[in-house]
Amino acid sequence: MKVLACYHLKGGVGKTTAAVNLAYLASTSGAKTLICDLDPQGASSYYFRVRPKFVSGAKGFLKKRKNMSKNIKGTDFDHLDIMPADLSFRHLDIKLTRFKRSKQRLRKLLSPLRKEYDFIFLDCPPNLTVVAENVFDAADRVIVPVIPTTLSQRALEQLLSFLKRKKYPAKKLLAFFSMVEKRKKLHLECMRELSASLDARLLPTAIPYLASIEKMGTTREPIVVTAPQSAAANAYRNLWHDLQAALSG
Amino acid sequence: MQIQKRFSVPEATLLQHILDVIKTQFSVQKEPLVRKIQHFYDTFDWRLFNKSLVLQTDGTDVSLGSYVDDLVLETVPCKKLPKFVWDLPDSPLKKRLAPIVEMRALLPLFALRKRTTPNRILNEDAKTVVYLDFENISIKQAGKSLLPLPLTVSLRPVRGYETEAARVADLLEKTGLQQATSSSFAAALQETGFDTQRYSSKLNVLLQPDQRSDEAAKQIFRFLLDIIRKNEQGVLQDTDTEFLHDFRVAIRRTRSGLSQIKDVFAETVTEKFKKEFATIGKASNQLRDLDVYLLDADRFRARLPEHMSDDISPLFVQLQKMRQSALQDVRKFVQSDTYCNTLIDWQAFLNQPPANPAAAANAERPIATVARERINRRYQSLLKKGRRIDANSEDAQLHALRIDGKKLRYLLEFFASLFPAQQLGILLKQLKKLQDNLGQFQDLCVQEMELQQFIDSISLRQRGARKTIAAIGCLIGAIDREKWQVRKQFDHIFKDFASSKNKALFAELLSNQKEE
Ligand SMILES: Nc1ncnc2c1ncn2[C@@H]1O[C@H](COP(=O)(O)OP(=O)(O)OP(=O)(O)O)[C@@H](O)[C@H]1O
Ligand SMILES: [Mg+2]
Numbered sequence: 001m002k003v004l005a006c007y008h009l010k011g012g013v014g015k016t017t018a019a020v021n022l023a024y025l026a027s028t029s030g031a032k033t034l035i036c037d038l039d040p041q042g043a044s045s046y047y048f049r050v051r052p053k054f055v056s057g058a059k060g061f062l063k064k065r066k067n068m069s070k071n072i073k074g075t076d077f078d079h080l081d082i083m084p085a086d087l088s089f090r091h092l093d094i095k096l097t098r099f100k101r102s103k104q105r106l107r108k109l110l111s112p113l114r115k116e117y118d119f120i121f122l123d124c125p126p127n128l129t130v131v132a133e134n135v136f137d138a139a140d141r142v143i144v145p146v147i148p149t150t151l152s153q154r155a156l157e158q159l160l161s162f163l164k165r166k167k168y169p170a171k172k173l174l175a176f177f178s179m180v181e182k183r184k185k186l187h188l189e190c191m192r193e194l195s196a197s198l199d200a201r202l203l204p205t206a207i208p209y210l211a212s213i214e215k216m217g218t219t220r221e222p223i224v225v226t227a228p229q230s231a232a233a234n235a236y237r238n239l240w241h242d243l244q245a246a247l248s249g
Numbered sequence: 250m251q252i253q254k255r256f257s258v259p260e261a262t263l264l265q266h267i268l269d270v271i272k273t274q275f276s277v278q279k280e281p282l283v284r285k286i287q288h289f290y291d292t293f294d295w296r297l298f299n300k301s302l303v304l305q306t307d308g309t310d311v312s313l314g315s316y317v318d319d320l321v322l323e324t325v326p327c328k329k330l331p332k333f334v335w336d337l338p339d340s341p342l343k344k345r346l347a348p349i350v351e352m353r354a355l356l357p358l359f360a361l362r363k364r365t366t367p368n369r370i371l372n373e374d375a376k377t378v379v380y381l382d383f384e385n386i387s388i389k390q391a392g393k394s395l396l397p398l399p400l401t402v403s404l405r406p407v408r409g410y411e412t413e414a415a416r417v418a419d420l421l422e423k424t425g426l427q428q429a430t431s432s433s434f435a436a437a438l439q440e441t442g443f444d445t446q447r448y449s450s451k452l453n454v455l456l457q458p459d460q461r462s463d464e465a466a467k468q469i470f471r472f473l474l475d476i477i478r479k480n481e482q483g484v485l486q487d488t489d490t491e492f493l494h495d496f497r498v499a500i501r502r503t504r505s506g507l508s509q510i511k512d513v514f515a516e517t518v519t520e521k522f523k524k525e526f527a528t529i530g531k532a533s534n535q536l537r538d539l540d541v542y543l544l545d546a547d548r549f550r551a552r553l554p555e556h557m558s559d560d561i562s563p564l565f566v567q568l569q570k571m572r573q574s575a576l577q578d579v580r581k582f583v584q585s586d587t588y589c590n591t592l593i594d595w596q597a598f599l600n601q602p603p604a605n606p607a608a609a610a611n612a613e614r615p616i617a618t619v620a621r622e623r624i625n626r627r628y629q630s631l632l633k634k635g636r637r638i639d640a641n642s643e644d645a646q647l648h649a650l651r652i653d654g655k656k657l658r659y660l661l662e663f664f665a666s667l668f669p670a671q672q673l674g675i676l677l678k679q680l681k682k683l684q685d686n687l688g689q690f691q692d693l694c695v696q697e698m699e700l701q702q703f704i705d706s707i708s709l710r711q712r713g714a715r716k717t718i719a720a721i722g723c724l725i726g727a728i729d730r731e732k733w734q735v736r737k738q739f740d741h742i743f744k745d746f747a748s749s750k751n752k753a754l755f756a757e758l759l760s761n762q763k764e765e
Contacts (some may be wrong), residue, residue, distance in 0.1 A: 030310075030324060049376035050409075073409030076369075076377045081408060220375075 005122040005139035014178035019123040027080035031118035042085030106134035145178035148190035177206035203242040253318035257429040292353035354489035378413035380405035458617035465616035515608040560720035620664040651687035693732040
């Protein structure tokens, strides 16, 4: 089983869109796949038409490992399940710190699911708190969408130095370019610089900025399902191939 | 957990009514018709059925489902199901199947032609919360016309939406639908009349304690003869190695029974068949030996350092060739007059009414008494022989002990129905431990010797001969070490077997018969 986190400390970069489409693609090969919506905003739950949980309270969720599997719901697609967002995750960071070994809590919670799933995708909220440390600890790879702008570049540097400080292996991180606009000179320049510094940690496929991707908000399905022949779907398929290659390499 | 529910639909016209009822509470989205032909498989001895598993192919995937519902447990892309598990693509399905099926061939049972119209039942977010499949299924069997099963509606739940599934099930029940046989496979199996009890190599003979011993013996032998007969075809067609194995075990048990259930038949009869069954047994010795080697090929390779593991390939090529000719010999033998006449005579004898006056001293005595005497004698002799073995004993002494152990085991199995199952089970398990140790020792001794002989047969001019010899030398070394380890374990395994606790158990078993 592989745990793949879509994460960035920056918001609105395409984490959820990637998590939703990659998880779907993983499941189409017959691999048993779970997407965990760790973001209290519940965007990935929304895309799969699953209501976030209101009641359980993060405390219950964090305490009982059995709860994990009880909360899982089947999506409309074979082999793909979802752990919907829990609204009480809003204060997840504070609650996490109340536990012993608070940084390993997520890994421990996921462990009973190891047998059941081939892939677990984590759709993470944007921040750099103890939640992030849990994600880095639990994930085999952390997939980071990077919009090729100077601001993003700075955020990425921040993330890299955070990783270094916390002594996570550098190759845990895999970046890809997100919302790329080929006509923007700045984007191209920025991509050139980052490619050099990220080297093997950069997945070759870039996801272009496409208005069609935003339509996922109304179709409430992965774009790979609604428009399988579209440029967007192709881009996510290529990204999934890259990711598989990186995982087996 | 997910439970699939199936309902039979007496008339196709009801389907619309069912949908209308559901639409009072949910919206329904009809999916396009799915046509599928599923082929089902099991081993000759129903290994999957006995584990409530169902193996099927649909031309793109192989999947393993459960017998109690139509839910799929594991699936792997694979167009054609191979005859043997080891040829399946590596996958969780293979991992799960391999220890159950082992070396048995996967044989086709029948096919189901399925026309399924799935209906998605949606909640207010247009999320599918349960599937309702309208299924039109027919059984396809070679040389027979399509046999339609009654129409069914299956409720396929979605994880986490159990409440909704229960609500839909309620609605269906309110329309008066009756629940159908759990899975379509189970329904079809009933309809085709396949006999799932048709074969098991396990001895299962129900004797009465006060039954005449000659009659009881015949009953045991008839059971064994049936096993012999049922395996002949598979031996001739070389379907898999276990047909010959079961065939041989039944022959061996017959021989053992003839000499161990003493004085129940006329001496001339016993001697005639003892001799003839010995001939039958011998005829396939070589083929079985070769089968064992070839089945164990991976284990032989694993004993070698990795860089040498391919160097013994010539050994297996040679063994495969030898197997081909050994198989021809066995085929010829099973079709020979010698073999056929023995079995015909034997069957005729077993079907004769008991001889009057009795043909031998034990013939009319109650079987429970004779069984206890025989078991007790075997057991005492086993203990005596075992106690004489120490670190300096010859290999031959261990081999002899193994043969005695086997005789005891056969006796216990022949007469199992006369004793309390639980006690007998414990003793058989203890005995099996001892037998496994002795059997392993014997196999390793034989293999060591045979590999030595194989080296002698290699011509040094053959390509790669030196490498092969080196690899086999290495293998002999590994086997020798293993042999001594197994030998060392004998002491405590025998001590366990001969413990006072086990002795007491035996004494108890032999004193009180099973209460009726
Ligand atoms: N390649 C793209 N082209 C155009 N729009 C995109 C693309 N990727 C994502 N979007 C849109 O951008 C918005 C943010 O994307 P998404 O929700 O995937 O990002 P996120 O990183 O998960 O955000 P958050 O940090 O809020 O969780 C969404 O409206 C999405 O539809
Ligand atoms: Mg998001």
